Amino acid sequence: MRPTVHHIEPTPAQLAWQADRMGVFFHFGINTFHGKEWSDGTLPASSFNPTQLDAGQWVRTAREAGAKYVVLTAKHHDGFCLWPTALTDYSVASSPWKGGKGDVVAEVAAACREYGMKLGLYLSPWDRNAECYADSKAYDEFYLGQLRELCSNYGELHELWFDGAGSEGHEYDWAWIAALIEELQPGAMVFNMGQPTIRWVGNEDGLAADPVEYVVEQTDFSNYTVVTTKLEEALYLPPECDVSIRRGWFWHEDQEPKTLEHLLAIYYRSVGLGANLLLNLPPDTRGLIPEEDVARVREFGAEINRRFETPLPASVRDLGEGRWELDFGQPVTIDHLLLAEDLSGGQLVRSHRISNTDDGGLLASGGTVLASGGTFGSQRIHAFPAVTVRRLTVEVEGDGARLAAVDGFRTGAESVPEIAYLAPTDYPEDH
CATH class of the missing domain: 2.60.120.260 (Galactose-binding domain-like)
Structure with missing residues (x-):
């Protein structure tokens, strides 16, 4: 007899991921240097030039927030790669940073090893720079080559993040992608697309809602469409709640971090409901998490510890x-x-x-x-x-x-914090 959807069992890797409870997102790339959220793949690689990049500072800050893993945007929709890929010139290898010899992915991976943090990587399926994108078969080979580089050269990966934005109507060879992941990173959680093992919560505010269902028959595609992906069968897919500490995902000089009360409210409505929280901390043009964000994160992590460290x-x-x-x-x-x-x-x-x-x-x-x-x-x-x-x-x-x-x-706080506001999340392509 086929089990009911509620009796579908998780894998040990899924349970281990759920036990982590919280991760930190790092949105960093060519957009950081132009005040954009999405760019179209034409911004010059020469504009990528962080002056003080310190991946150790990023990862230490994530740890101070209480995170157990990080996810780095190795390639966003613009196609600019934070590692010296052999498949395109649109990467750090064509930038003045470290004379074209730098590798942001390698530096974050090394920092994760140093500070005992698990590493996840975001590789956007949509690529606005790749000329072959319009040819699905050719792009599959290009994308698989990039994914192979990331899965082969940076140690064990905890999570692979596939963002659906911009991919509406495009066909990817997800079976091929899944086979590569199984070959090179079988323990990595796969976010939301292809053959996922975890799913998107359905908004970019960091909020789950009661009940939080782990077994679902479809997933939401992206924040920019009402499209959903129907699964071939019901799967155990616990949700991850992504939200940025600022309004934007990438750093913008005119934005400020959310208040402590707002972050606590998010925590109770994500981790506190049985979902995982992925809090974005965007590095600035120096290549550092801004001081005000670091201070807020320390305040947040300290308050969570104060409330829950003595059960x-x-x-x-x-x-x-x-x-x-x-x-x-x-x-x-x-x-x-x-x-x-x-x-x-x-x-x-x-x-x-x-x-x-x-x-x-x-x-x-x-x-x-x-x-x-x-x-x-x-x-x-x-x-x-x-x-x-x-x-x-x-x-x-x-x-x-x-x-x-x-x-x-006994915390001294006797109610769930209120969210004073919800920042809009409708980032246009030319923001």
Whole structure:
């Protein structure tokens, strides 16, 4: 009998990726030096010339944010390559930076090794510089050659990021691409296109929504179209929530980083709902993460650590029929609770309710409800007014569901932060 979509099991690599919870995006390239988001492949390679590029500073900043991996835009839609590819002259090899001998991908890879960070690479399928792009077969060979370089020369890759923007209507040989990845980087997560193992959340604001479904039958294509990609069968594809610390993905002198409150609000609505967060930190024309962004990231990472570095673990007793008793062993005061599902058999929890049965409420009636929601997946963070409890009851809808972990926290923050604004994400091609 074919399993239901909710019983589709993840791979160990998918579970390991979900346990990372947060990564950092680095959008850097020819656009950085022209104040653009998308360029058309005609900007001169000679304009790429960072004066103080320090990939170690990038990766250290990502680590201070709490990230476990980074994703670098090795090639954006303009086709400019941050490594000295043998397949086009439109790369760092044609720039004055380091006399044409530089390799940004290599420097980021080395920094990741130094600081214990996992490396991911973004290779745009759409290429506005490549003359062969209009010829699908010729471009497939060109693109596979670039992908082979990246998958062969920079060590183990944690993630390969395929952006659908601009590729509407273009046919790629995704089976060929998937075979190459399987050959050279079988452990890499594949983002959203071809034969994906993770998917895009569907917006560029960094926000998931309850329920966060890990098993889907289609994926959203890009932020610039309503097109979706229908999968041949339902797949376990946990979502990644991408968002930039500034309005733009690339650095712009006139932009400022989001507030701490806004970043915290994003964290609760991504990681706190069971998705991964990919926070973009764009280096400037010096080749450095701007000082104000570094300061904000340190503030953000420190606050996340302050709230969640000292858990109050609870033992779990199975009461049967999708109900568990949580016991902290003694009365504790908490204002947050983190729940994690055992996902080894797939995502099974459809909804849940947490009740306080220490306050005179009867177990049979569920007691006073502290929090409720849909899925909780790899982690679900609830915030509520502080309460002193010893025991709680968790009830779920979902046959065969199991709890993996439960932790309480006393943070001093008793609600999920509000998002004061949402920056527009409609970046035109000539921005």
